[in-house]
Amino acid sequence: MPDYGFERIGKRLFAEHLVGGNFGNMSVRDGDAGFFIKKTGAYLDAPGEPVFVPFEGPVPKDASSEYRVHLAVYRTTPYRAIVHAHPPYAVAASLVTDEIRPLDSEGEMFCPTIPVTTGAPGTQGLANAVAEEMRHNKLVIARGHGTFAAGATLDEAFLLTSLAEHACKVIALKKMFLQ
Template identity: 45%
Template sequence: MWQEISRIGRKLVQSGLVESHFGNISVRMGDRMLITRSGSALDELTSDKIVEVEVQGTCALDVIASSETIVHRAIYNSTSAFAIVHAHCPYAVTMSLLQGEGCITPLDSEGRYFLGDIPIVPGGIGSAELAENLAKALYCHKAAIVYGHGTFSIGRVLDEAYVLTTQVEHSCRIRYLHDLMRK
């Protein structure tokens, strides 16, 4: 499974959805999850850069797991997701800063069809507040944007979460360019 996480990490970096050392990826496996280690370069993931931790509660390996482990736990415990991709998509982050609270409504037909409104949620990196806010948002949505921070997308498999991440960024880019041209 670490190879799949590595493949998605490379795709995220190659497509410009994240800088190498930002973002994280996880996969749920029963009552455990595999998650990228804190500070790992997503385009250079190896088996030793993936950590297996508990889904229900903390464990000793949390100290080396992603700083967003608490957030991934909350999402898995509140949704039917089996995969999570967190990226720092530039247009999504920009649109969250411009929009503020609420949602971004995609203008493109694919975004409207596949995503609907994209919630913008507040909360500090790796905080209990962020974990709670994202768990609530992703209960009803496939993706959300953390204000000034990045996207979280969920799926039944990693590829689905990755595609939703690309869709959020595409819809935010279209929205940004549209709004720019209307000024």
């Protein structure tokens, strides 16, 4: 298996406090056959081989519990990599609004609107909702759960994840300074 950067990106997610404990997951599409995804319960910053999930056929029992979201996104979009994280400011913002409109220049430039969708973690309902939003957006927040960001590489998906958290921090800080 090529080095897709799972451990490197996992370390960045931890360093920037975008995940905690064994929260979150990452995947990379492997041609037309399926994708590699971190194992359920795996620490994203630790070494370890991801598991292969085929587009057709049984899913390995140790695949991340969010494999349904990754599968649905890959089936309906051309994205090649997905990062799912639990950035606290983005999660908090998702509890009070249906979309995030970044106020900072990078957010406005790269992701002027971040939709918030619903669905219980690990369910087909969440998978369908996220995949539908990702047909038009590279970044979505699942209400009260976390971000799903996609791109050509894990690096691109990581940058969008970081952008979401930064944008939500700026919004929160602006509100704090206005009080």
